[in-house]
Amino acid sequence: MSTILRQRLSPALAVLIVATWIGCEPATPEYSDDLAYSVTERSLHQISDDLASGRTRSAIVTGGYIARITAMDGDLHSVIAIAPDAMAQAAASDARRAAGESLGPLDGVPILLKDNLDMVGMPTTAGSFALENNFPERDSEVARRLREAGVVLLxxxxxSQFAGFRNTASFNGSTVGGSPKNPYDTTRSPAGSSSGSGVATAMSFAAATIGTETGGSIVGPSSVNGIVGMxxxxxxxxxRGIVPISLNQDSSGPMTRSVADAAMILDVIAGTDSEDPWSKDADRYLRPYTEALDSNALQGKRVGVIRPPESETDEVLDLFEAALDVITAEGAQLVAIPADELVDPRPEMRAIxxxxxxxxxxxxxxxxxSSVDVRTLADLIEFSREDPRENMHTMDYWDESEATTGGxxxxxxxxxxxxxxxxxxxxxxxxx
Structure with a gap:
């Protein structure tokens, strides 16, 4: 195992008191920041404003997040590893601000990346020991844009290993990082595949996280962990620089504490990249997302509604209806979609x-x-069958994919x- 992967988080320093009811905050052990500035429950916008005003420094904010991760993540398994140069990145940001050379509103703000995005200085494992030596020579385009904006890549x-595309019984964790737990109730799933990103955002382990989605992997964990996923x-x-499932469906986006926070990140990471030909027209659709935020945005909008089955719990049904009341109060028109009219694209999706x-x-x-021995899907299958750390899980998706023509x-x-x-x-x- 690589040096960085051995830097797993220390055991939790306090017992996690689990919240088991709907609508509560994630439970927190007896912990308080020993710094003058608490990062707990602070939005990205708040931290950005406080850095700009001089109320705090990036080194304090970054240290606060590292302290929370070290104290609380031992049982939650949301973070695989902390960047060894995180504090150095923070110090560089503070120096820029002191010199009047801030790179913008995200300068000095710590953000975690899902471990299928390349980031120089850390291995990109996709949760598998097959890629433990995959130290990329270049940042992914998302990481490059964030780093260029001054973000502390925490x-x-x-x-979920390989973003959940290993077998039909995919679980929401990985062999490298373990199984993340829902911070609201550790007996429940945090959803996947951006499971760690969802838990880490809910637990204030970073100002925001970056997830990826092929079919629900951002929006699912965001829903379950009570955060905003875009x-x-x-x-x-x-x-570019993201371990893929399908370029027909893969996307990467922010997982944050608010819609405004998500817009702030999208302002930085969106745009055309010549090395992702699919993105050639992206610049045509860019807009200043933060400036476009509008509290009246739902006025006159049609919102489709698929109601949960009556077999759902009363608490869930009541909360669902309450959410619809909020949406209609903001001026939206609800469009009921009968369950028997829904189409199921999953067979086509599977084939693709x-x-x-x-x-x-x-x-x-x-x-x-060249340090990565696995060069093809066939190599990955062989490694995972032979390595005792990997062979406890089936690989039916991989086997079926390898059997295709590859075109x-x-x-x-x-x-x-x-x-x-x-x-x-x-x-x-x-x-x-």
């Missing part, structure tokens, strides 16, 4: 992902340093793409 968040339109944010995974993963592995021109693949787009567009959101 470390790597845990995830899944950008595919290729609005570059996927199985074909794409082999193509896109093999392309990513070609970019990894994007098959008639069956093209038919699945066409059908999937029809079901999700013409017969999906566009019908509203």
């Amino acid at each position: 470390g790597k968040a845990n995830l 899944k950008p339109t595919i290729a609005l944010v570059s996927r 992902l199985l074909q794409d995974f082999k193509v896109d993963l093999n392309a990513y592995l070609k970019t990894t340093p 994007r021109s098959d008639d069956s693949y093209l038919a699945a793409l066409e059908s999937g787009r029809r079901l999700t567009r013409d017969e999906g959101i566009d019908r509203l």
Whole structure:
């Protein structure tokens, strides 16, 4: 195991008191910041404003997050590792501000990256020991943009291994990082695949986190952990330097404490990247997202509603209806969608992902340093069958993907793409 991966977090210093009721804050052990500035429950916007005003410094903020992670994450398993140069990054930010050379509103703000995004100085493992020596020579485009904006890249968040695309019984953790736990109730799932990112944001382990999504992996953990998740339109944010599932569906986006925080990050990470050809038109759709925030945005908007089944608990049903009341009070029109009218695109999605995974993963592995022995999906399968740390989980998705032609021109693949787009567009959101 690499040196950085051995820097796992120390055991929790206090017992986690679990909250088991709906609507409460994540439970916190007996812990208080020993610094003059507490990062607990602070939004990215608040921290940015406090850094700009001189109320605090990045070194204090970064140290506060590291202290919380060290004290509280031992049982939650949301963070794989802290960047060894995190405090040096913070000191550099403080020096820039002192010299009147701030790089902008995110300068000095600590953010965690899901461990399938390349970041110089740390391995990108995707949660697998097969990639423990994958120290990228370049930042992913997302990390590059954040670093250029002065962000303190605090470390790597845990995830469902390979973003949940290993087997049909995928769990929300990884062999490298363990199994993240829901901070509201540790007996419940934090959802995946951006499980660590969701838990870390809810627990104030960073000002925000970056997740990825192929089919629910940002919005699911955000919902379950009580935070805001933004899944950008595919290729609005570059996927270069991200361990892929499918370039047809992969996206990367912010997981934050507020909508305003998500907009602040999107302002930085969105845009065209010549090394992600799918993003060639992204700049045409850019807008100043933070400036576009509008408290009256729901006025006159149509919002589709799929009500939960009556078998759901009374608490969930009541909270769901209360949320609808808030939406209508803000001027939105609710459009009921009967459950029997829903279309299921999952068969098409499965066919697309199985074909794409082999193509896109093999392309990513070609970019990894020579220290990575796994160069193809076939190599990954062989490693995971032979390594005792990896062979306790099945690999049916990988086996099925390896059996495909490894191209994007098959008639069956093209038919699945066409059908999937029809079901999700013409017969999906566009019908509203």
